[in-house]
Amino acid sequence: MSTGVTVRVPAKVNVQLAVGAARPDGFHDLANVFLAVGLYDEVTVTPSPGGPRVTCEGPDAGQVPLDGTNLAARAARALAARRGLTPDVHLHIVKDIPVAGGMAGGSADGAGALLACDALWGTGASRAELLDICAELGSDVPFALVGGAALGTGRGEKLRTLDVGGAFHWVFATAARGLSTPAVFREFDRLTEGTAVPEPVASQPLLDALAKGDPDALAAAVSNDLQPAALSLFPELADTLAAGRAAGALTALVSGSGPTTAFLARDAESAARVARALTASGTCRTARAAVAPAAGATVVRTTAG
Numbered sequence: 001m002s003t004g005v006t007v008r009v010p011a012k013v014n015v016q017l018a019v020g021a022a023r024p025d026g027f028h029d030l031a032n033v034f035l036a037v038g039l040y041d042e043v044t045v046t047p048s049p050g051g052p053r054v055t056c057e058g059p060d061a062g063q064v065p066l067d068g069t070n071l072a073a074r075a076a077r078a079l080a081a082r083r084g085l086t087p088d089v090h091l092h093i094v095k096d097i098p099v100a101g102g103m104a105g106g107s108a109d110g111a112g113a114l115l116a117c118d119a120l121w122g123t124g125a126s127r128a129e130l131l132d133i134c135a136e137l138g139s140d141v142p143f144a145l146v147g148g149a150a151l152g153t154g155r156g157e158k159l160r161t162l163d164v165g166g167a168f169h170w171v172f173a174t175a176a177r178g179l180s181t182p183a184v185f186r187e188f189d190r191l192t193e194g195t196a197v198p199e200p201v202a203s204q205p206l207l208d209a210l211a212k213g214d215p216d217a218l219a220a221a222v223s224n225d226l227q228p229a230a231l232s233l234f235p236e237l238a239d240t241l242a243a244g245r246a247a248g249a250l251t252a253l254v255s256g257s258g259p260t261t262a263f264l265a266r267d268a269e270s271a272a273r274v275a276r277a278l279t280a281s282g283t284c285r286t287a288r289a290a291v292a293p294a295a296g297a298t299v300v301r302t303t304a305g
């Protein structure tokens, strides 16, 4: 029997985020092209009476809720409820994904905890059931389980895996404060009020660029409909985007709902240069290079009891 399971889960960047009008349930239909990037959180689950209990370490750990609202705790409760188990676990998160940064860090922890509990408890849930639970936890959670690249439709939870023909070199700049995802969608609604918001559709040139592994073609095709809303709430992000472009990035965009900004570089050397220039620019908190695509949630360690 396992006494501890550790799962590694990647962050994401949205290379296309096409947003439709608000639905009656408040969500927005999306054409959401997710790309998993090599920045990871690790979630370790061990048995612990009276759980789920959550602890977190890492530079941003102080901003992570440790109560029952943590997505890792919610994931443990959701799987336990389906199996009639009590979620008596300690969930320890080693957090390297920026918090409230638009890179789906909380979602990653939810998917990681789910996979870890499934392994610890030997529940043997099918991929379909795990994806079902992920979709209940949040729109970005199913992709964190799957990784690679995928087109998300509906509110982003219905996934179709996409081909990626090569490695893409990215730089991510974190900001001094976070942005709330619901607030950014509300700002999108405010900015588009009175206009006809088109149905979200995936861009074929973008899908082709991913399939070819062509960074120039991808740079020309990326788009984020939430970017104007994120910039409206956080205008200083425009300076970060400009600093990355000036440093030679092929393109610069807000990652998802922001405020992390994403820069595509032609190769690893160029990415390192862009990261150094961004760090020196004083327009962001940190800047780090990461390669995509990355694998989805993966069990990396199991301790036997």
Ligand SMILES: C[C@](O)(CO)[C@H](O)COP(=O)(O)OP(=O)(O)OC[C@H]1O[C@@H](n2ccc(N)nc2=O)[C@H](O)[C@@H]1O
Residues within 6 Å of the ligand: 014, 017, 026, 027, 028, 029, 030, 032, 102, 104, 107, 137, 138, 139, 140, 141, 154, 155, 156, 181, 182, 185, 256, 257
């Ligand atoms: C911006 C993205 O990160 C892009 O991948 C996602 O769309 C957000 O995914 P998430 O953080 O997992 O979002 P959820 O936890 O499902 O929803 C949080 C809130 O974001 C807004 N929301 C989210 C997804 C969506 N398709 N439409 C929305 O309007 C809603 O106000 C919702 O109450």
Ligand SMILES: Nc1ncnc2c1ncn2[C@@H]1O[C@H](COP(=O)(O)OP(=O)(O)OP(=O)(O)O)[C@@H](O)[C@H]1O
Residues within 6 Å of the ligand: 063, 064, 065, 069, 070, 071, 072, 093, 098, 099, 100, 101, 102, 103, 104, 105, 106, 107, 109, 110, 140, 179, 181, 256, 257, 258
């Ligand atoms: N395990 C977790 N790690 C970080 N935040 C969490 C976690 N569980 C719940 N949260 C809550 O979710 C909020 C959003 O955090 P998260 O880091 O997921 O943002 P995000 O990367 O902008 O999300 P997304 O890109 O999916 O919209 C946090 O402010 C926090 O209150």
